[in-house]
Amino acid sequence: xxxxxxxxxxxxxxxxxxxxxxxxxxxxxxxxxxxxxxxxxxxxxxxxxxxxxxxxxxxxxxxxxxxxxxxxxxxxxxxxxxxxxxxxxxxxxxxxxxxxxxxxxxxxxx
Amino acid sequence: xxxxxxxxxxxxxxxxxxxxxxxxxxxxxxxxxxxxxxxxxxxxxxxxxxxxxxxxxxxxxxxxxxxxxxxxxxxxxxxxxxxxxxxxxxxxxxxxxxxxxxxxxxxxxxxxxxxx
Numbered sequence: 666x667x668x669x670x671x672x673x674x675x676x677x678x679x680x681x682x683x684x685x686x687x688x689x690x691x692x693x694x695x696x697x698x699x700x701x702x703x704x705x706x707x708x709x710x711x712x713x714x715x716x717x718x719x720x721x722x723x724x725x726x727x728x729x730x731x732x733x734x735x736x737x738x739x740x741x742x743x744x745x746x747x748x749x750x751x752x753x754x755x756x757x758x759x760x761x762x763x764x765x766x767x768x769x770x771x772x773x774x775x
Numbered sequence: 776x777x778x779x780x781x782x783x784x785x786x787x788x789x790x791x792x793x794x795x796x797x798x799x800x801x802x803x804x805x806x807x808x809x810x811x812x813x814x815x816x817x818x819x820x821x822x823x824x825x826x827x828x829x830x831x832x833x834x835x836x837x838x839x840x841x842x843x844x845x846x847x848x849x850x851x852x853x854x855x856x857x858x859x860x861x862x863x864x865x866x867x868x869x870x871x872x873x874x875x876x877x878x879x880x881x882x883x884x885x886x887x888x889x890x891x
Contacts, residue, residue: 708882709880
């Protein structure tokens with residue numbers, strides 16, 4: 666069901682930028698891209714979302730390609746607490762039904 | 776402000792028994808959702824309430840699952856009778872804005888269900 670493709674796992678050195686890619690080649694014009702993360706056994710946590718323009722908030726930046734077929738989540742200065750599974754989600758429909766997929770397991774290394 | 780709270784955090788029951796999970800959304804959030812992750816699988820949507828009405832229940836696996844949201848405040852998810860494959864973590868989420876221009880979902884910590 667998931668409409669996104671992400672690498673299974675990634676490592677990042679503490680203090681460096683973490684760049685998490687996501688492919689969503691079948692995205693339609695009115696579908697938003699969302700990023701959530703799940704730290705250990707906690708509930709998923711919203712990070713950021715966007716439609717076609719790049720977005721930035723206090724947690725991260727979201728870069729969406731011009732054709733919208735892929736995006737990259739950027740954590741500018743990764744810390745050990747950013748170790749989590751990161752989910753790239755294309756929202757389906759209007760009822761907030763998210764397909765989480767398998768996500769990318771990010772490990773921040775000291 | 777309190778976040779989404781779920782109870783119990785962990786429930787262990789035997790096959791055939793009944794369990795009721797409760798979710799208290801963030802105050803003022805009309806939208807309430809249930810998701811679950813069963814063993815080794817992805818997080819899957821179960822259903823979506825707008826106030827007390829079921830907006831979308833397409834993810835409910837079968838008629839052993841019953842979700843209610845009386846009065847449009849807290850919600851319960853009952854599993855009766857529970858089967859082994861129901862084991863997993865059940866997440867509740869709420870949001871202020873539904874529909875097309877939605878914002879973020881706020882998830883609770885989840886209720887872990889173990890069916891023996």
